[in-house]
Amino acid sequence: MEKSINLTLKVWRQASPTAKGKFETYSLKNISTDASFLEMMDILNEQLVKEHKEPVAFDHDCREGICGMCSLYINGHPHGPDGEITTCQLHMRNFHDGQTITIEPWRSAAFPVIKDLVVDRGAFDKIIQAGGFVSVNTGGVPDGNAIPIPKDKADEAMDAASCIGCGACVAACKNGSAMLFLSAKVSQLALLPQGKVEAARRAKAMVAKMDELGFGNCTNTGACEAECPKNVSLSNIARLNREFLKAKFKD
Numbered sequence: 001m002e003k004s005i006n007l008t009l010k011v012w013r014q015a016s017p018t019a020k021g022k023f024e025t026y027s028l029k030n031i032s033t034d035a036s037f038l039e040m041m042d043i044l045n046e047q048l049v050k051e052h053k054e055p056v057a058f059d060h061d062c063r064e065g066i067c068g069m070c071s072l073y074i075n076g077h078p079h080g081p082d083g084e085i086t087t088c089q090l091h092m093r094n095f096h097d098g099q100t101i102t103i104e105p106w107r108s109a110a111f112p113v114i115k116d117l118v119v120d121r122g123a124f125d126k127i128i129q130a131g132g133f134v135s136v137n138t139g140g141v142p143d144g145n146a147i148p149i150p151k152d153k154a155d156e157a158m159d160a161a162s163c164i165g166c167g168a169c170v171a172a173c174k175n176g177s178a179m180l181f182l183s184a185k186v187s188q189l190a191l192l193p194q195g196k197v198e199a200a201r202r203a204k205a206m207v208a209k210m211d212e213l214g215f216g217n218c219t220n221t222g223a224c225e226a227e228c229p230k231n232v233s234l235s236n237i238a239r240l241n242r243e244f245l246k247a248k249f250k251d
């Protein structure tokens, strides 16, 4: 049943990448528990505009859990307290009347803040550009069953491909490691015949780019898997390590 709740928001405000940021406190009244978290942020911004104040900058696009844009760190969790969902799928029924909600941007050296809650995740694009693709000529579109792929391999590749590049794994990691993201991108190709041809070169180039961009080392804490909205498995990191070692042996 729909209910209304009153909230106190502590929101990170930062005017520019070089400005000193700080938390601002706002009160919101009569928020429907059926509202999504981003709708609640829209209501906050409408309130700020009416008060002739600068609205809060935050990223969003699809609002369907697909694009990975809605990167908010809510009460100490990337994408908030509910498991296996993105911020845009989080609803206000997960909060209670009178609660204080702290909202921060992703905190990672590799994801600098652009403004308020918006961070630059261009480092992920650079990792993909280093090798997250198939560049060999695979010819025309083959018949559906011309390349037999075992069902378990197809399933594992699809699971890895469910990574939406949101960056929650980096934000959750005390080392700021991008290994879960990178391993998903390597795995989705390494598991399929079309991706195997360049697997060694791909793993080496993407790992080198990740290191160059200032992401931290993986120390297997598992925080990334626990906070990933798409349930991307740590087993992908083990696969990435195997692919990387194979590439080194080939050298």
Ligand code: SF4
Pocket: 162, 163, 164, 165, 166, 167, 168, 169, 170, 180, 181, 184, 224, 227, 228, 229, 230, 231, 232
């Ligand atoms: S592995 Fe999960 S948390 Fe990391 S970028 Fe992909 S979807 Fe987001």
Ligand code: FES
Pocket: 059, 060, 061, 062, 063, 064, 065, 066, 067, 068, 069, 070, 086, 087, 088, 089
């Ligand atoms: S806005 Fe696209 S995943 Fe949340």
